Amino acid sequence: MISDPHAVAWTFNIRGSDVPHTPLPISFAIVRREGRAALYLDGRKLSNEVRHHLEALADIREPDDLAT
Amino acid sequence: MYKANSNPSRIGLNAPPVRRASQLFAPNWRAADWTGWIVPRADRHQNEYVPDSDERLAWLTGFTGSAGSAIVLLERAALFADGRYTLQARDQVDTSIFEIVHMVETPPDQWIERNLNSSDRLGYDPWLHTSDGAERLAKACIAAGATLVAADPSPLDAVWIDRPSPPLGVVTLHDTRFAARRQTPSSPRSGPRSPNCARTPW
Numbered sequence: 001m002i003s004d005p006h007a008v009a010w011t012f013n014i015r016g017s018d019v020p021h022t023p024l025p026i027s028f029a030i031v032r033r034e035g036r037a038a039l040y041l042d043g044r045k046l047s048n049e050v051r052h053h054l055e056a057l058a059d060i061r062e063p064d065d066l067a068t
Numbered sequence: 069m070y071k072a073n074s075n076p077s078r079i080g081l082n083a084p085p086v087r088r089a090s091q092l093f094a095p096n097w098r099a100a101d102w103t104g105w106i107v108p109r110a111d112r113h114q115n116e117y118v119p120d121s122d123e124r125l126a127w128l129t130g131f132t133g134s135a136g137s138a139i140v141l142l143e144r145a146a147l148f149a150d151g152r153y154t155l156q157a158r159d160q161v162d163t164s165i166f167e168i169v170h171m172v173e174t175p176p177d178q179w180i181e182r183n184l185n186s187s188d189r190l191g192y193d194p195w196l197h198t199s200d201g202a203e204r205l206a207k208a209c210i211a212a213g214a215t216l217v218a219a220d221p222s223p224l225d226a227v228w229i230d231r232p233s234p235p236l237g238v239v240t241l242h243d244t245r246f247a248a249r250r251q252t253p254s255s256p257r258s259g260p261r262s263p264n265c266a267r268t269p270w
Contacts, residue, residue, distance in 0.1 A: 003112070003113055004114070005113050005115065009242070013241060013242040013243075013244065013247045014239050014240065014241060014242055015239070015240050015241075015242050016237045016238075016239050016240075017235075017238055017239075017240075018119055018234075018235040018236075018238030019115060019117040019118065019119050019141075019235065019237075020117050021117050022115075022116070022117055024115070025237070025239045026111075026113065026115075026119065026235065026237075028112075028113075038168070041239070042234065042236060044181035045234050045236055045237060045238055045239045047238070047239075048240055049241075050239050050240065050241055053241055063127055067220075
């Protein structure tokens with residue numbers, strides 16, 4: 001379970017623009033030993049190209065899904 | 069100049085602080101069983117820079133420093149800030165509501181021990197505290213004979229009606245030539261496993 005957006009950015013090779021001074025994508029991720037990773041971020045932040053790239057690596061879910 | 073990265077009008081500071089603080093104890097919330105509430109300057113990720121939609125401390129108190137927290141009880145309230153913000157806190161916060169407490173000399177847990185009564189129930193939003201932090205608060209409450217109560221959804225978010233929307237910053241791919249490691253579908257990021265990660269109990 002990754003709750004630090006710095007670590008999510010590192011894990012998925014992505015950068016964001018949600019907060020000043022640091023290029024972090026506000027997001028969570030779950031990386032499993034086996035099976036697909038899941039990336040929890042607001043899908044409206046993703047262009048089709050970026051979404052396509054990330055969907056090859058992980059399931060893309062909405063942040064609110066994390067708690068359900 | 070203050071170290072503020074938020075524009076007060078964007079985070080809904082239009083209502084006077086006394087109204088914002090008292091809204092936490094609107095009759096329907098008081099029935100929900102707490103007598104106090106703690107607000108950290110934190111988002112769900114413990115980010116150093118939080119988006120306007122997470123500036124709860126600034127919304128509640130007016131204080132826009134980069135670190136701090138507030139505790140609101142029925143009869144009194146405290147803003148905790150460190151030495152960098154002694155002057156700023158005094159200027160920004162209504163001191164007729166909030167006592168300004170030096171958070172290095174008297175951290176929130178010590179203040180809780182000294183100021184909570186045995187019947188008090190201190191509410192907190194579990195999304196905004198680390199597990200260590202919540203444990204410290206719980207211990208302090210127990211020492212005072214009081215109880216720490218997790219509340220999700222947060223009553224503060226419920227009364228923050230002009231809360232800004234969360235940011236929608238565009239995500240970009242970080243080119244592999246800057247990142248040094250390739251990604252594959254089975255391993256978003258292959259690298260040495262952190263010893264901390266191996267010890268993580270969940």
